[in-house]
Amino acid sequence: MKFRAKIADAACLNHFTRVSSMVAKLAKTCTVRISPRQLNFILADKVASGGVSMWCELEQENFFSEFQMEGVSAENNEIYLELTSENLSRALKTAQNARALKIKLTNKHFPCLTVSIELLSVSSSSRVVTHDIPIKVIPRKLWKDLQEPVVPDSDVSIYLPVLKTVKSVVERMKNISNHLIVEANLNGDLNLKIESELVCVTTHFKDLGNPPSASADASHGRDPEQMAEVHVDIRKLLQFLAGQQSTPTKAVCRIVGDKVLHLDVLHEDVSLQYFIPALS
């Protein structure tokens, strides 16, 4: 099992740092899957994490100038690691203005992912920061729990409005209620609603547009005005929104009636899928 990679471009480095800090906001610990073409940050659907799951995917060649890996075996050419996402994010944050960044799998005092950063210094001398992030290698028999989630057939899928706006709305709603009702229809309407004994607050978004639906979708032949709704834990949604620091290229919200809220976001070349389970 071997892995080493290098980022030499400043823009790629900043982008990778942003991804890692987004992941750190979404999950305390996460699984990193390393395969020849892709790097994934995975949060599996576990009860401990409140049923939330995440699948973040990036093409390695868009970030790394050098990328070598050797998986467990030739037919299972993958590596699965578990790490504290805060550690990775903190390590990468010291890489601002770095000349180059190297990541490799090592076994120093314990198995770790070593992030080695060559910093620019005033003088010509080199300054090197090394972070050894402790990892757990995930055995092969647990890999099956860490596969890309199947996107369920949704009742309604809709483009999300500017995430910053949604965030400021949801932030305020959180003070009143722990539950949020997300409603949307095929006519481009999205409502965020909270209900308490004393008050009911709804924020309406209009003309958001709906992505073209696949033919097998449950939404096929649905009345465009009819709302699909899902109840979610407001903190889980807020966690997702807080992690989105830059405006995504595309952000789609899919409602699978009273099962799950699926958020599908694309940041340049990083795709993030986030699943929030419905509250009964």
Next chain:
Amino acid sequence: MKCLVTGGNVKVLGRAVHSLSRIGDELYLEPLDDGLSLRTVNSSRSAYACFLFAPLFFQLYQAASPGQDPLRCKILMKSFLSVFRSLAMLEKTVEKCCISLGGRSSLLVIQLHCKYGVRKTHNLSFQDCESLQAVFDPASCPHVLRAPAKLLGEAVLPFPPALAEVTLGIGRGRRVILRSYQEEEADSTVKAMMTEISIGEEDFQQLQAQEGVAITFCLKEFRGLLSFAESANLPLSIHFDAPGRPAIFAIKDSLLDGHFVLATLLEPSPHSPELRQPAPPLQAPSTPHPDDFANDDIDSYMIAMETTVASEGSRTLPSISLSPGLQPPCNCGPNSEEENEAEPSAVPGTPPPKKVGAEVEAGVGRPGRSSLRNSLPPVPVPFAVLRLRPGRGTLPPGPQPRAS
């Protein structure tokens, strides 16, 4: 005592108080002939700090009223800090600050003269005290390291704020290495991230230490002095000796000098089997090396991981053979005079804490060593305790900056 601070120096004074407040809960204020000294020591007596502001720092400086002995006092750090809490406010609104002690009232009076004729008066009650004086002498430390505070500030930036201790040492190629210090707990499965920064010798103004020496000290106090030194744009010198001996951090310019004396961790002796060296010596593979990226020993790791896949219950890691460190257990060397008269210490190299405590608290008998140890808050590591002596107002000579 009466002194008057004006203009930007008020903020300098404020910053000094801020960095002292990271160490102790009580502030010892002592007017001396060569300036006003502010000192503190932490509750476990493992860190001591003092600032001495020269008379020229003040618009007006009077150590004592004519014909009187200078007074000294001890005040709560919290109450003194509250006067200087907001540095932005000090800079924007305060025009001058007047500190007086020993007037008609038995209070320490601090007056802030602000813009628009606003005057804020703080009356702080104080206790009489003996002079607080740690026994240290930078000149006796064989190792010296000097660098602009900015460099050292950048060097500690990558470390997490919660990290307690850091190891400073000289690695291969005379590179200065700072590494997070983790206590090794045998049963702990949660490992913390290890961070290390290595800086070339050429970035330092002075580096007088051979490869392989290393000390471990508390990061919080060091950050305190660094933030002061960075704002004053002063170089900081670190004088140190063998592990377990106090390290002295010093800054100096024409108007003030500052000394922080921090206990350093006594490394477990390499031959005691149960105490494994927590980190490999500073020749670790992460020390930059042109081909490091390409030729690390990843294959031994690979074998371990294959085992993991087969039987995940019993994970066997390849045993890492650690060489016992470059640093010989150096508790040798000619002992100083004070040390010879000291009782033999249980831990070799630890200066016996016999002079600590009681005498500082104005001569209430001398406690037995065991009672002192008991009074310490639980210190997880065998930190050396600093020795303090009741002095009469003479500071030890400051570090003499040597030409590099």
